[in-house]
Amino acid sequence: MKYECEMIRDLLPLYHDKVCSNVSERVVEEHLEECAPCREIAKKLKNTAYDEKLQIERESVIGAHARKVKRKTFMVGAYMAGILMIPVGVCLICNIAIGHSLDWFFIVLASLMVFASLTVVPLVVEEKRGLCTLGAFTISLLFLLLVCNIYSRGRWFPVAASGVLLGLSVVFMPFVVYQIKLPKPLHCQKGLLVMTVDTILLYGVIIISHFYGRADMIYLLKGLMINTICLLLPWVVFGIIRYLKTNGLIKAGICTIIIGVFCAFINDVIALVLEGRLHICILNADLSRWAMGMPMTGQGNTVDANVWLLTLIFSLTIGICLIAAGVKKSRKPMENQ
Ligand SMILES: [Zn+2]
Structure with missing residues (x-):
């Protein structure tokens, strides 16, 4: 044995x-x-009836308590919804009495809906509470923006709505995707789905803002180009973390190097797109001299160049160390075999 x-x-x-x-x-x-x-001995241990009885008892007590709490929470939510109807009613009457039509009433209504989405909805809903609250909050917030836009006779709603959607999506989309059940091909690609949605929304915000500002078409094209270049970083890092089949240390090392190189040269690339001239900032680096350069033109500025040079050196060093540690770690189990 x-x-x-x-x-x-x-x-x-x-x-x-x-x-x-x-x-x-x-x-x-x-x-x-x-x-x-x-x-x-194992069999005896398994057949301890006392243990099982305790378990069943515990579950039934907890279940009864949970049901009671649920009922109470629902009642609090219902009362709250009822109380919220009072200001809605008062404003409805006042708005009709004073203005003989409904205008600012809708702003009050929409504001209270936003409030209710964060207070009443989580109390009343039983399943997928977070998801329902977030959904109700998003819809009521968009409704509030639309109503304010109409009331102020503006045309800013698309800009505000797309910006709000992008912000909410960046923060909450991962949780939403994690909670809902997706069809088969998307089931294993949740990260990819989140990244794609956020990317589309970001392009949407840029395009919508462009048409709101009524600027020249060339600015839109340059904006989209810079956006695409900047998005390369999160996409490449995402691709490495999600799809590269190697250990965490090697992935961290590669990402550190890529981020360092990206930070050191991204300003030069953006300047190239905007002004059409190539100027590599890092070539001005002089670690013995830290000068801000001439006011306005910034000529002779070595601070930026020095900072980017040090960033590049440190990220390369850290990245190479991480990759080396990762390679060593991945070899170890092979040697043991
Ligand atoms: Zn034995």
């Missing part, structure tokens, strides 16, 4: 409570297959 019975018997309570590691679990199971006395 590979393992001593005594050792296995020490492990049995942990194995029974399912708190031991996978390795220990496998060892215990292998041993139990071969050893009848230990198997007997």
Whole structure:
């Protein structure tokens, strides 16, 4: 027998409570297959009726308590919704009485809807609470913006709405995608889905803002080009983290180098797109001289160049160290075999 019975018997309570590691679990199971006395002890441990009774009792008590809490929470939510109807009613009457039509009433209504989405909805809804709250909040917020836009006779709603959607999507989209059930091909590509939606929304904000500002077409094209160049960084980093099949240290090393190189040269690339002339800032670096340069033109400025040079050196050093550590780590298990 590979393992001593005594050792296995020490492990049995942990194995029974399912708190031991996978390795220990496998060892215990292998041993139990071969050893009848230990198997007997394991069986006794399993048949402790007291344990099971306690479990059933615990579950029933917790279940009853949870149902009670749920009912109470729902009632609080319902009362709250009722109370919110009072200002809605008052404003409805006042608006008709004073203005003989409904205009600012809709702003009050929409504001209260935003408030209710964050207070009443989470109390009343039972399943997918976070998702419903977020959905209600987004819709009521967009409604509030639309109403304000109409009231102020503006045309800023598309800009505001696309910006709000982008912000909410960047922060909350990962949680939403995590909670909902997606169809098969998308199921394993949640990260890709989030990145794609955020990217499309970002381009949307730029295009919509352009038409709101009624600027020259060339600015839109330059803006889209710069946006595309800047988006390369998050997309490349995402691709490495999600799809590169290697260990975490190597991924971290590659990402560190890419981010360092990107930061050191991105300003030069943007300047090239905007002004059409290539000027590599880092070539001005002189670590013995830290001068801000001439006012206005910035001629002779070495601070920027020095900072980017140091960023590049440090990120390359850290990145190479991480990759080396990662390679060493990935070789180790092979040597052991
Ligand atoms: Zn044994």
